[in-house]
Amino acid sequence: MSKKVRAIGLFAAALLVFAFASEPNPVLYGTAKVKGSPSAGPNYEYGYSVCIDVEIDAQGKIIKVSDDEKNTDASIEADVTGNAGTNKVYWKKFLEAKGFDKYKNKTLKDVKKINVGIPGKAGPDVVGGATASSLAVKMAVLQALTLDASIKELKSYKNPDNYKKGEQKKLEKIVTEGKTLLESLETYEEIEKALEELKQKLDALKTK
Numbered sequence: 001m002s003k004k005v006r007a008i009g010l011f012a013a014a015l016l017v018f019a020f021a022s023e024p025n026p027v028l029y030g031t032a033k034v035k036g037s038p039s040a041g042p043n044y045e046y047g048y049s050v051c052i053d054v055e056i057d058a059q060g061k062i063i064k065v066s067d068d069e070k071n072t073d074a075s076i077e078a079d080v081t082g083n084a085g086t087n088k089v090y091w092k093k094f095l096e097a098k099g100f101d102k103y104k105n106k107t108l109k110d111v112k113k114i115n116v117g118i119p120g121k122a123g124p125d126v127v128g129g130a131t132a133s134s135l136a137v138k139m140a141v142l143q144a145l146t147l148d149a150s151i152k153e154l155k156s157y158k159n160p161d162n163y164k165k166g167e168q169k170k171l172e173k174i175v176t177e178g179k180t181l182l183e184s185l186e187t188y189e190e191i192e193k194a195l196e197e198l199k200q201k202l203d204a205l206k207t208k
């Protein structure tokens with residue numbers, strides 16, 4: 001191989017490495033209602049939702065959780081209960097305690113193990129004075145990660161090449177409509193349940 005050809009090959013390889021390295025990490029979007037009051041009960045809703053961004057790496061591990069778009073502030077202002085001022089105090093406590101930091105380097109499986117408690121009752125990993133906010137953030141992170149993982153699993157669950165043309169069309173329809181369904185659901189539990197039902201539909205298709 002000539003030096004010129006080798007140099008061109010090395011340059012092309014370097015460009016590919018640079019392009020891959022400069023590819024931005026996926027940023028997922030999650031939201032969850034803020035609810036659960038020790039005095040009013042676990043089903044009490046504060047009238048707003050937390051809306052957060054979750055940046056992940058190629059392995060699905062969290063790099064950063066934030067509300068950089070300030071959409072959480074906007075939702076607090078729109079609180080239908082008229083308690084925006086009080087809500088801001090609790091949200092500020094969560095932010096000042098760096099509540100997002102506990103999610104760094106965590107996977108979906110890891111996040112499920114974070115114990116911030118249940119609506120109306122704090123857990124050991126909660127931010128003191130911001131129980132409802134802490135729980136809502138965890139639910140929003142879980143929603144974002146579960147939706148991303150579920151859509152990927154749905155798309156790759158079956159190989160279309162293993163099916164006849166008629167069944168391929170059914171498979172494509174289930175996947176397309178399933179993705180829309182998953183994106184419409186509010187909680188990670190609903191997403192997980194819907195994914196299992198979609199997989200059962202795919203399992204029922206006849207292979208070649």
